[in-house]
Amino acid sequence: MNETHLIDATPLDLPTIYEIIIADKKLTLSPEAISKIEKCREYLDRKIKEDSQAIYGVNTGFGALHNVKIKGEDLQKLQENLVMSHACGTGEEVPKEVVKLMLFFKIQSLSQGHSGVQLKTVSRLIDFYNHNIIPVIYTQGSLGASGDLAPLAHLSLPLIGMGEVYVNDKKTSGEEMLSQFGWEKIKLQSKEGLALLNGTQFMSAYGIHHLLNSHKLSYLADLIGTLSLEAFDGRIEPFNELIHLVRPHNGQIKTAARISEFLQDSELIKQKKQHVQDPYSFRCIPQVHGATKDTIRFVTQTFLTEINSVTDNPNVFVEEDEIISGGNFHGQPLALALDYLAISMAELGNISERRIYQLVSGHRHLPPFLVSNPGLNSGFMIPQYTAASIVSQNKQYATPASVDSIESSNGQEDHVSMGANSATKAKKIVDNVQTILAIELFTASQALSFGKAKSSPFLESFVTAFREEVSLVEEDRVLHNDMMKAINFLSFLEIDVEELY
Numbered sequence: 271m272n273e274t275h276l277i278d279a280t281p282l283d284l285p286t287i288y289e290i291i292i293a294d295k296k297l298t299l300s301p302e303a304i305s306k307i308e309k310c311r312e313y314l315d316r317k318i319k320e321d322s323q324a325i326y327g328v329n330t331g332f333g334a335l336h337n338v339k340i341k342g343e344d345l346q347k348l349q350e351n352l353v354m355s356h357a358c359g360t361g362e363e364v365p366k367e368v369v370k371l372m373l374f375f376k377i378q379s380l381s382q383g384h385s386g387v388q389l390k391t392v393s394r395l396i397d398f399y400n401h402n403i404i405p406v407i408y409t410q411g412s413l414g415a416s417g418d419l420a421p422l423a424h425l426s427l428p429l430i431g432m433g434e435v436y437v438n439d440k441k442t443s444g445e446e447m448l449s450q451f452g453w454e455k456i457k458l459q460s461k462e463g464l465a466l467l468n469g470t471q472f473m474s475a476y477g478i479h480h481l482l483n484s485h486k487l488s489y490l491a492d493l494i495g496t497l498s499l500e501a502f503d504g505r506i507e508p509f510n511e512l513i514h515l516v517r518p519h520n521g522q523i524k525t526a527a528r529i530s531e532f533l534q535d536s537e538l539i540k541q542k543k544q545h546v547q548d549p550y551s552f553r554c555i556p557q558v559h560g561a562t563k564d565t566i567r568f569v570t571q572t573f574l575t576e577i578n579s580v581t582d583n584p585n586v587f588v589e590e591d592e593i594i595s596g597g598n599f600h601g602q603p604l605a606l607a608l609d610y611l612a613i614s615m616a617e618l619g620n621i622s623e624r625r626i627y628q629l630v631s632g633h634r635h636l637p638p639f640l641v642s643n644p645g646l647n648s649g650f651m652i653p654q655y656t657a658a659s660i661v662s663q664n665k666q667y668a669t670p671a672s673v674d675s676i677e678s679s680n681g682q683e684d685h686v687s688m689g690a691n692s693a694t695k696a697k698k699i700v701d702n703v704q705t706i707l708a709i710e711l712f713t714a715s716q717a718l719s720f721g722k723a724k725s726s727p728f729l730e731s732f733v734t735a736f737r738e739e740v741s742l743v744e745e746d747r748v749l750h751n752d753m754m755k756a757i758n759f760l761s762f763l764e765i766d767v768e769e770l771y
């Protein structure tokens with residue numbers, strides 16, 4: 271039986287999320303969370319009966335229709351209409367692992383007792399999560415401001431027996447899924463549709479997904495960059511902590527210390543050098559990789575704040591006897607953070623490609639394009655082209671989405687974050703960086719074979735493990751196959767969590 275994660279007042283952090291994903295833990299509500307949900311719903315029902323005034327999203331229309339009051343007998347229909355009408359997503363399907371995070375973070379937000387949903391609604395979302403029922407959601411449609419309306423509408427459709435879901439990786443209708451599990455559709459009560467659709471869970475899920483990968487890629491960039499340094503017969507001096515203590519950016523210090531640790535007991539790094547300096551792509555690894563680390567740390571804090579927050583609207587405060595309509599669904603903090611993350615990760619790819627270029631250029635002791643018989647063999651000429659093309663594509667994807675805004679809802683929603691576009695673009699960059707680093711690993715391991723001295727025991731063992739998947743290139747062959755193996759090697763490489771966060 272799978273371990274269980276208890277949803278309570280304990281804030282989520284990245285190691286916890288990582289462990290929940292890796293161990294495939296099930297979710298369950300704590301007694302405290304159940305009590306908060308029930309008390310909030312009871313308060314809302316009582317408030318509607320006792321007070322005839324219009325309460326936005328509870329007994330009114332939405333957006334520009336906020337002044338239209340809805341009769342009590344139509345409140346359930348109002349919520350269902352909201353979910354159906356807002357399910358307007360287009361484009362590619364959102365990856366299943368991201369959708370599952372969306373479910374998790376929507377449950378986390380609703381369980382805090384400020385949204386007015388029924389306990390049965392939250393419980394059904396938990397059923398979806400625990401049974402690996404993945405709603406079909408699309409990448410396009412959210413402005414990232416009134417919450418991720420279209421994506422969250424698609425997430426919510428199966429609650430009322432609509433939309434599509436994956437059950438055991440087989441796509442089926444929401445209606446068929448309910449029948450398969452013997453469940454009745456949820457009869458949405460006042461405010462529930464809005465609670466489900468308002469929120470930043472699309473952006474948040476993408477952001478956390480990116481961060482889990484980015485922390486790993488930051489570590490791998492240090493590791494693979496150190497291999498390239500060794501293959502290029504680089505110098506150790508730029509990693510001396512004295513340099514970094516007089517410019518004490520945290521990421522810079524951490525990178526230099528990590529690379530020095532990787533190089534411990536290396537024969538290569540200690541051998542006499544014929545050159546006084548290395549190119550920036552080697553010498554400035556602490557400064558460049560370190561700046562990305564500092565960015566990742568900032569973005570991590572932003573997203574951890576978000577996923578532990580209440581982001582729907584209006585918010586219900588039982589103890590204070592208040593129902594307040596505000597703007598916690600606005601994705602501006604996430605949009606800016608996602609664009610910042612995208613730019614910083616693109617730079618990891620940028621400097622990685624420059625190291626690839628140096629390794630294949632025939633400098634120092636290395637043969638041109640890292641083959642013994644260049645001319646007859648093209649060797650590693652074209653992997654560098656591939657990396658360069660991906661780096662260029664990343665520069666285009668790194669153009670910020672958060673500086674844009676388009677008025678919507680008849681002027682009521684006159685400033686939007688476009689954070690959903692930031693989220694999907696950032697995924698392309700993070701995925702691309704893994705490919706670039708895989709090409710650098712492929713190239714650096716080949717270049718390392720031309721040296722006579724040994725690298726450190728740690729780096730040698732890493733290359734040995736890689737060699738089990740990708741052999742040395744003696745003469746031309748279809749390098750696409752090797753590059754794909756290198757990508758898979760990095761994908762499945764397990765790194766101690768303590769090294770990452």
